[in-house]
Amino acid sequence: MRDLSWPAKVYLLAVIGAAALLIWHGLSAHAGLLAPERVGTLLVLVLLFLVCESMPTLLNVEQFAVSVSFSAALAAVVLIGPEGTALVGFTAVLSVRPGLPLVKRLFNGAQFAICGYAAGWVYLHLGGRTGVPGVNAFDDLIGPYAAATAVFVPLNIVLTLTMIRLATGVGAMEVPMRGMVQFLLSYLGYGTFGLLVAGLWATVQSISAVLVLLPLFVARWAFGQYHAQQRSYDATIAALCQAVETKDYYTRGHCTRVSKASTMIAEEIGMGRERLRAIGYAGMLHDVGKLGVPTKVLQKEGPLTEEEFAAIQLHPMRGLEIVRGIDFLDEAYAGIMHHHERHDGKGYPMGLAGDEIPEFARIIAVADAFDSMTSDRSYRGARPVEVAVRELHKNAGTQFDPVMVTAFAKALEREPWESPRRVDPPPPEADETPIKDHDDPTMPIEVVSGP
16 A cells, blocks of 8 residues: 555545445444345355455456456345445455455455445335345346446446556556447446346345356356467467567567557558457567578678578568468468568569558558668668658558558557667677668668679
8 A cells, every 4th residue: 555646545545434334334224134034145145246256357458357246246236235235345355366465455345335335225216126036026126227237337437447547647548448348348248147146046046146157157267268378379479579589689679569550550440359469460470581581681781682682582481481380370471471562563572462462461561661660770760750651651552552551640640659769789790780671661672683
């Protein structure tokens, strides 16, 4: 807690204090909550809530995770009312989630208690009845329950994002919209399971929680395996990129930046999630074929011989050979193979033109040239973003696909580009020549006949 800012500390104490007051009021004003016939239900819901809260599910976007505890809290709204729901939610303090500090446990418990009490209050005031619902009364619960869910979800998000804002300075507008949408949909989806738990309680009692939530835990395990697989994919890509960038001091970080720029273009033209992941991989690995090109050729300052230029032209094909056995790359192969084709057909390795060039390759060509121009090189400094964009427009229709250039320009207006920091080059050795980047469209390669 010592690391928190004063506003964050005040907010944390206010949330904890409000939750404590609600629970104290509930226990003192509603002694029946701890009656023997209700204690069993309360304990089962507490246990269910804790188990779910201790095992959150990561979503397929950064920064977000949800837990099925939301379902248990909303089931408590129906079965034991707002006071009981607040008590159930506050037990998040006892969560055994690994690595979760006490401060976060206290905040989670307090905000769950507040959300649960508010949702329960709305449920009751819209005609909902607490207790085990009868079969004939189930339809009457749907409206009040939906309203309770509609209160719980946004209140939970507001309380959490406010704490994040005060503690880290990250505001709601900085949270990825795609992540927020998936977060909301997951929350609302889990909310329906709370109603099912409450509805089945009349026939199978506490076993209803197992019947409803066991399939969710199985799905959570499968999704965890998927995430582990994705992490291994990312580690494989990162290792290959690091191997490429050890050959060239000045292009370190180039693969990552090309991947980011390629993804920006792909998002602008409306690519789906899976293709966005694939284009990101393609951008990361577009130069992996340089591993098969002699370093002295990549870094040569003067004109290249025909043999040396042929070696340069082979790097997309060598890249394809290196990654061909990596099944998860899928459409990324085309981007790696053809990112040096030109819109006018004068590129390599196959001289494709226009729409003959795969879409991934047309995207990477723009991203690759842009990052080359906006990065420092030994023979020149980084060009401003505005200058690089003008150069892309200048070469649109000849070297680059005009559609991709326009899309990238729009993406840059929405998400300003942060150029890499200037780096100090290592001391040159006596026989070392300055590095020249063949990806830079403003510095064409000279080819001479003979050695």
